[in-house]
Amino acid sequence: MRFWLLPACIALVLMAPEVLVRLGQPDSAAEGLVRERMEAALNRQMAVGDSAGDHKDRQRGVVRVSGTGRPLSEDYVQRAVAKRSEAQSAYVSVWNWQGIPEVTASARGLDKKHHFANSYLVGFRPFKTRQLWVPLYTLAIRKKYQRDHLQYAGLSDIWQTSRQAFYQKRGDCEDHAILLADWLIELGIDARVAMGTHKGQGHAWVVAIVDDTEYLLEATSKRRISSWKALPLAALAEDYDVEFQFNRHYFWALKDNKPTRKYRGSHWVKKSQFIRS
Known part of the structure; x- marks a missing residue:
C-alpha cells in the first residue's frame, strides 16, 4: 500500500473554456425555483430525521480486484489504518493488493473510519431535476468551500458522503x-470523481460523459447562474492532471504516468x- 497525499485543495473561481453542450437557459425564475426546492428538501429531510448527522448510509463493502481471487475488505483497511498515527490516517490511502498496485483508495469519513472511495457515493439526490445546471448551481449557493484542516481540528483530509456534503x-x-458526481449519476449521466492535481496541488473534480463526449466540471466553482450556459470540454481543461477516477462501482488508474x-x-x-x- 502507499499513501496518496492530497494537500489542501484550492477553491477555483474560473472554469475551463465553455463549449458545445447547452445547460438550458436558466433565468431568475429558475433560480428562485431551485432555491425553493433546496429549502423544501432541507425542511422535509429535517422533519423526518434524515440528515447528515442521524442518517446512516451503507458504506461497508468489499473491493473485488481484477486479476485476484480474494477481495479486499473494509475490515482489513481499517485494521491497517488503525496502526497509523491520527495524522497519517487522515490522508487518503491508495492500496496495493496481492501484488497489484493502486487497486482502490480509501479515506477517513466523519465517523473517523476509513471507507472505500466508491462508498462515499451513496445514491443521494437532494431533489428531483432534469436540468444539468441545477446540481452545479445548488453547490454554488448551498456549500461554502473550506479546507479540512480548518474545519476538523487540524486533520488533513476528511471526506463527506454525498448526503453529508449536501x-x-x-x-x-x-x-x-x-x-456533484452522485447527483449527476442519479440524472442518468456517466459521472466520475477524478483525483489528481490542479496546478500541482492535490485536487478532486468531476468528469461527465454526455453523448460520448467528456466534460470537466469544477465542483468548487462558485460562479453564479448567469454565466452557466455550456459545459467545458475536458480536452481543453488546462492544468488538471488526473491520476485516478471512480464512480459508485469502479475504480480506474492510469496505466502509466503520462x-x-x-x-x-x-x-x-x-x-x-x-x-x-
Missing part, C-alpha cells in the same frame, strides 16, 4: 465533487469493483 454547509474539493486529458481509453485500467454490503 447537509454540511462547508467542505473541500472532494466533498463538492462527491455530491499526463492525459482523456478519461477513457486503453491508457486507463479498471482496477476494481466495489460491492456494497
Whole structure:
C-alpha cells in the first residue's frame, strides 16, 4: 500500500473554456425555483430525521480486484489504518493488493473510519431535476468551500458522503465533487470523481460523459447562474492532471504516468469493483 497525499485543495473561481453542450437557459425564475426546492428538501429531510448527522448510509463493502481471487475488505483497511498515527490516517490511502498496485483508495469519513472511495457515493439526490445546471448551481449557493484542516481540528483530509456534503454547509474539493458526481449519476449521466492535481496541488473534480463526449466540471466553482450556459470540454481543461477516477462501482488508474486529458481509453485500467454490503 502507499499513501496518496492530497494537500489542501484550492477553491477555483474560473472554469475551463465553455463549449458545445447547452445547460438550458436558466433565468431568475429558475433560480428562485431551485432555491425553493433546496429549502423544501432541507425542511422535509429535517422533519423526518434524515440528515447528515442521524442518517446512516451503507458504506461497508468489499473491493473485488481484477486479476485476484480474494477481495479486499473494509475490515482489513481499517485494521491497517488503525496502526497509523491520527495524522497519517487522515490522508487518503491508495492500496496495493496481492501484488497489484493502486487497486482502490480509501479515506477517513466523519465517523473517523476509513471507507472505500466508491462508498462515499451513496445514491443521494437532494431533489428531483432534469436540468444539468441545477446540481452545479445548488453547490454554488448551498456549500461554502473550506479546507479540512480548518474545519476538523487540524486533520488533513476528511471526506463527506454525498448526503453529508449536501447537509454540511462547508467542505473541500472532494466533498463538492462527491455530491456533484452522485447527483449527476442519479440524472442518468456517466459521472466520475477524478483525483489528481490542479496546478500541482492535490485536487478532486468531476468528469461527465454526455453523448460520448467528456466534460470537466469544477465542483468548487462558485460562479453564479448567469454565466452557466455550456459545459467545458475536458480536452481543453488546462492544468488538471488526473491520476485516478471512480464512480459508485469502479475504480480506474492510469496505466502509466503520462499526463492525459482523456478519461477513457486503453491508457486507463479498471482496477476494481466495489460491492456494497
